[in-house]
C-alpha cells in the first residue's frame with residue numbers, strides 16, 4: 001500500500017462535499033483553476049524526504065540551523081526547532097546555506113516570505129534571491145556525498161554510544177519477529193487462497209499473536225527502561241535512534257501502521273490515516289507477517305483508542321446533563337478523524353441539540369471526518385451540527401481570532417496535539433482555549449504520559465515520532481494560574497495517556 005491509497009476524495013468547496021464523478025472527463029467550461037492563493041503559479045516543490053531519503057542535508061538560514069522541509073527552483077520552506085526563538089520580519093533578506101557535512105550544496109540568500117508558528121517549530125518560507133536552485137545537480141551531489149559518508153562513517157561507526165544491553169533487547173526483538181516471519185511465511189506458502197485456506201492462515205495468525213503480544217510488551221517495556229537515561233544525552237540519543245532505525249525499523253514496516261508512522265507520507269506524524277488504523281482495528285498488511293506486525297503496532301497505539309472512548313463519555317455526559325433545549329457547544333482542536341464525535345452521533349436520539357466545531361490543519365482529515373459525520377447529522381434532523389475549520393491553531397491565535405466568532409463553548413478539547421508543544425506553548429494554548437469557554441465549561445487535554453510502560457520507545461526510536469511525554473505535574477502546569485472550580489488528571493485505561501479536565505467557574 002502507499003500512503004496516498006486510502007486518502008478520501010477531497011471536497012470541492014468549504015462545505016466538504018464530494019463528487020462521485022471525479023474520474024469523468026469534464027467539458028472545458030467546467031474546468032477550473034486553483035482557488036484562493038492557489039491561483040498563483042509556483043515552481044514545482046519537492047518534499048525533502050522524497051529527494052534525499054534518510055540523509056537529509058543541513059540547512060542554515062540567517063546562520064541558524066533549521067530543518068529543510070521542501071524546495072523548488074525558486075524557494076525553500078524550512079522548520080526551526082520547536083523551542084527556538086527566531087524572529088525575522090517578512091521581507092528581510094537572509095543568508096541561506098545548504099550543505100551535507102563539510103560540503104556546500106548551495107550558498108546564497110533569500111527573502112523571508114512567511115513565518116508561521118507550528119507545533120513542530122516555526123515554519124519559514126524563503127524566496128531565493130540568488131539562484132535558481134539546480135535541484136537535479138544538488139541531488140546528484142548529495143547522493144555522491146551520502147555514498148562516501150555511508151562508506152566512511154556508516155560502515156565503521158562505532159556502537160560505543162549504544163548501550164550493549166539495549167542491543168541485546170533489539171536482537172531479542174529481531175529473533176522474535178524473524179521466527180514468526182519464517183513460520184507464518186512457510187504456512188502461507190502451503191496454503192492457497194480458497195476460503196478454507198484463508199481461515200487456516202487467519203487461525204495461525206491468531207495463535208501467533210496470542211504468543212507474541214505478551215513477549216512484545218515485555219521487550220518494549222525493557223527497551224523503555226534502557227532508553228530513559230539517554231533522553232537528555234543528545235549524542236547517545238542520536239546514535240541509539242540511528243541504530244534502531246537501521247536494525248529494527250525495517251523489520252516492522254511491512255505492518256501498515258508502522259510504515260505510515262515512520263514514513264509520514266503527509267509530511268507530519270500522526271496523520272488521520274494512522275489514527276484510522278487504530279480506530280478500524282483491522283488486520284492490515286499484505287502478508288500474514290505484515291498483519292502480525294501491524295497488530296503489534298495496534299498494541300502500542302491502543303491508548304489512542306482508549307482516550308478516544310474517554311472523550312466520547314465526556315461528550316455524552318455533557319449532552320445528557322444540560323438544559324433540554326440549549327445546545328451543547330463543543331470544540332475539538334486537532335480533531336483528525338474526530339472518532340469520538342462520529343461514535344457519539346450514532347446515538348438513537350440526542351437528549352439536547354449539539355454543535356460541534358472541528359479544527360484541523362489538514363484539509364483532507366476534515367474532509368474525511370465531515371463525510372463520516374454527515375449521515376448522522378442528517379439523520380438527527382437539525383439537532384446536531386458540525387462546522388469544520390481548516391486552520392492551524394497558530395493561525396487562529398495569531399490573528400487573535402481564536403473562536404471569537406463563536407459562542408462560548410461548553411467543552412473544548414484537544415487530544416493528541418498538545419503532545420507536540422513545548423511547555424510554554426502548551427500553556428499559552430491552554431490559556432487561549434480557556435478564554436473561549438462558557439461559564440462552567442470544561443477544557444480537556446489529552447497527552448501521552450511519561451511512564452516506563454508508555455509509548456516512548458516504539459514511537460521515538462522505531463518510528464522517529466517525537467512527542468512531549470508528560471507527568472501529572474506537567475499536565476497540571478498547563479492550566480496553572482487559571483481560575484478553575486476543579487482540575488483533575490486521569491490516566492486512560494492503558495495507563496499510557498493522561499487526560500486533564502479543568503472546569504471554568
Ligand SMILES: C[S@@+](CC[C@H](N)C(=O)[O-])C[C@H]1O[C@@H](n2cnc3c(N)ncnc32)[C@H](O)[C@@H]1O
Pocket residue numbers: 118119269270271272275304308333334335336337338339359360361362365391392393394414415416417
Ligand atoms: C495525532 S493526531 C490526533 C487526532 C485526533 N485528536 C485523535 O485523537 O484521533 C493530531 C492532529 O492534530 C492536527 N494538527 C497538527 N498540528 C496542528 C495545528 N497546528 N493546528 C491544528 N491542527 C493541528 C493534525 O493534522 C492531526 O489531525
